[in-house]
Amino acid sequence: MYDIEHLYEAKTVEEAVSLRLAYPDAVILAGGSDVLIKIRSGKLAGCDVISIYGIDALRGIHMEEDGTIVIGSLTSFSHITQDPIIEKNLRVLGEAVDKVGGPQIRAIGTIGGNTCNGVTSADSASTLLSYDAVVELTGPEGKRLLPLADFYLGPGKTDVREGEIQTSLRIPKESYEGHEGYYIKFGMRSAMEIATIGCSVNVALNDEKTALTDLRIAYGVAGPVPMRAKKTEEAFRTAELTCDTVKAIGESVLSDVHPRDSWRAPKNLREHLCRQMAEDALVMAVKRSGGVISGMPESDVPAKDFLDITMFPEAGLDPKEVAR
């Protein structure tokens, strides 16, 4: 039994905007996988809720004429993973959101909720950030666009203003065209997990596939909000693909990140993970782009099944055992 004082349900964006204006203190509920937990735990007990869950117009993914990919804010994680536009142009996003929680959470959780709650560990956030995603908000004055990086104001705080709801996330064509990426989620177990560190790297390579022409590195949990490793990106944007580059990038990100010491993981472990995961995600992104890191022995290439949070996709009952 949830301690909700009043529940208001919007069927259209316009209704949502007027409810937001009428009840400015009410909590916005999209999929509910965060809000209901906070109500249950007492943090939001007794709150008023505006549910936007019923606004079907905010579900789905399409591409605009200029190639911009538009993801409706209520689109669920499992929808994103299986969407053909994402699979073709932005597969790393589909893979990243496929690492959220478990199947039930991925079916209910939305990308809008995942970004609006402002948490640094959100699995969608680092990849969206690495692709320079743009947030669309709709309010009484109409639509407002701003870069995702500016949308985050602080831990748990995002720039959703009076009367507004987030309506979509937009990925410009130049962000994804010619790029390949890789997301690594590090957790303490292989499912039902929150990231200890999340790292999303994407690259573009020269025609010879011997050097970078673009490099973007984004993190979750490496700071109070999802963040980019800007200094490292600047320094290595057009670097040669060598073992030394990989190592130097790993060392360099340490000047960008500032993870916290907490009971969930100590600072030095998180820093080490930032370093190692940048290297690993870079190598994997280069590999996906058809590039080769010169001088890297095969034994040092990261093993995919260790990077993926899902270690045992074949796990479960042995069919032979069941048949017995």
Next chain:
Amino acid sequence: MSVIGESVPRVDAYDKAAGRTKYVDDLCDPHALVAKVLHANVAHAYVKSIDTSKAKALPGVVGVYTCFDVPEQPFPTAGHPWSTEVEHQDVCDRHLLTRHVRYYGDDVAAVVAEDEVTAKRALKLIQVEYDVLPFVLDVQEAMKDGAPLLHKKYPHNILAHTTNYHGDVESAIKEPGLIRVEGWYDTPTVQHCHIENASCFAYMENGRITVCASTQIPHIVRRIVAQALGIDWGMVRIIKPYIGGGFGDKQDALYEPLCAWLSMQVGGRCVRLACTREETFENCRVRHAIRYHLISWVKPDGTLVARKAECFSNQGAYTSHGHGVNAKGMNSIPQLYPCPNVACDSYTVYTNRQPGGAMRGYGMPQVIFALESHTEDIARKLGLDSLAYRRKTLMPVGFVDGFSKNELYSDTFNEVLTVGEKAMDYENKHRLYENQTGRYRKGVGCAVFWYNTAVWPIALETSGCRMVLNQDGSPQVQVGETEIGQGADTAIAQMTADAVGVPLSKVHVISCQDTDVTPYGTGAYASRQTYVVGMAIRGCAEEFKRKILESAFEYTRMQPYLMDIRDGNIVRTTDNRVLMSLGEFALTRLYDREHNEHLTAEKSTQIKTNAYSFGCCFAQVEVDTKLCRVKVEKIVNVHDAGKIINPALARAQVQGGMSMGIGYALSECMLYDQKTGRLLNGNLLDYKLSTVMDHPHLEVHFVENPEPTSAFGTKSLGEPPVIPVAPAIRNAILNATGVALNALPMRPHQLYPAFKDAGLIEELPDENKEAQHV
């Protein structure tokens, strides 16, 4: 044909799969009042005062009760059989609500309200004033002079200190040429994480109190509720329906006494008290964290000359199962690896943490982690093959324990190790994986375990059984031993079918225990049930058959000793002729106008034996030395649990234990805030229970040496599977990386500094700088 040894489907499978099975919450009256407990937000304090006026004024609140309202007499909670000897009785140190808060989350007040939201809102309106005291979380700190004292009767917070000494260690170690191996081994506090949280509801009927509870031990909870409330034991009725797992957490009285008392405060109305998952973590029981200090003196050929062991168990705030858990572990050390000179000391120490109780393995996963890690270290130090070393030093065939009279009748250890070695190809891999280089490294490891079956002679062993013959010749069987998800009812049905001589489909097991009508049995713990209820069923069936055959004389004219019941028929044993079906007999007899008889049998069976149960685990891991992750690639458990009643269910039982063992090894631990004593990760997101995605296929083998003392050749299997898993994984990581990890869980937090020390990971530049400054 006997159904013993057949993988028949569970008797409750279809209803459970279809969602029809009723658990406590399904049975509760939807109009029941809701009780919620106010938990202290300090680790150690006296309650000065509680202001309940605002909470009481909230509409929908029926009553608010505090630690100043509850009965004065303290009570014990451990699910042990009662002892009539005062010195063997469990420590009485609990009140329904406490004025002396001893851990963060202790129960100080309770609300009864019309609904859950009102109850939760009322909790927030209760104002408690505390006299805050200093607190202590660590065992070694708690034993020091001047440490905060939890219970006045126990100086230095030591609940108990017991020893197991024989020979003369001090003289023996003077022998020249001995090699000394020493290690400290640490195990974490973990929780059972049964699917169904602790839950109960209580109501009064005709002046008596009934509690329907998710418990493993209904008859014991009856006694504890009566003790807590200060009423006659017969005034209490406990009903135990199907339950969603317990693993020992529900081998304790949890909130049943408080729920019963609250119902009595509100005129006997039905009151429901269901723990949330967070309360199950914070306010129920946990596995004791036990710290071991082991020192062994061995000859260069591995012969064990002397051994010292110190075992420090973190009891938490209240006694619950107390020292029994630690003592069991300690006493296994000289049994598993007999040694002429032994000095073992075990201390169980109160701290300001939630109480440790029973949990699957009862002290053995802890001690076996220490002992099997230590054994591997000894073999490594001596340059001996660790498997051969174990074969040489383990308990030999014919070993008899002086106290329990348990005997190793067969060559179990060699047999299970041979099966496991072959399944893993251990010897080859172990050699192959030594001295690897590179980022990813593989390793194999093994560990054995010791366990016994049931609790004799430490405590009473008894099991009751009743059989009733229905008109169609089907027997109903009712026992005190409980189905808690492990499949007990199915084993009971199979044993009954075999013992009475009827087809399995004819046996009706009454699953629910109701202390008003269920024969006395103490419940699910100590891996005892198949062993003890087997004896109860066999004894009762003998009586049941004797009565049937004596009555059958009237219709068959045959002497009872010339007849038997086979496959649901009364047969003449001299020529195997079927004389009449059991159904025909039952109908005739019940409605016989001359000599009517309702055929029943009931027998209470005392058990004065116990049985050793052994096995081993072989694990193969791959370690990512850079990302500090361990992947279990292959894992094999081999058990000698005697005769296996139902191989499919037994295999599932073992797999469940292996899963629990993998979590214990790699990810699970409860974390406490050093500044406040608060449990930090009491939920299923932050407590890293291992998932199916963390497991490879869980491979299970059985070696079946029937136990001579057992009615069906069985011995313990419920708890053992969890025991050897963590040290096997630890030894595999050692094989892979050369890094010996001596604390659980072996999660990245521990691997990172250990791999850094071993030179597998480069230091961070900052850390270098800091090191230079120092």
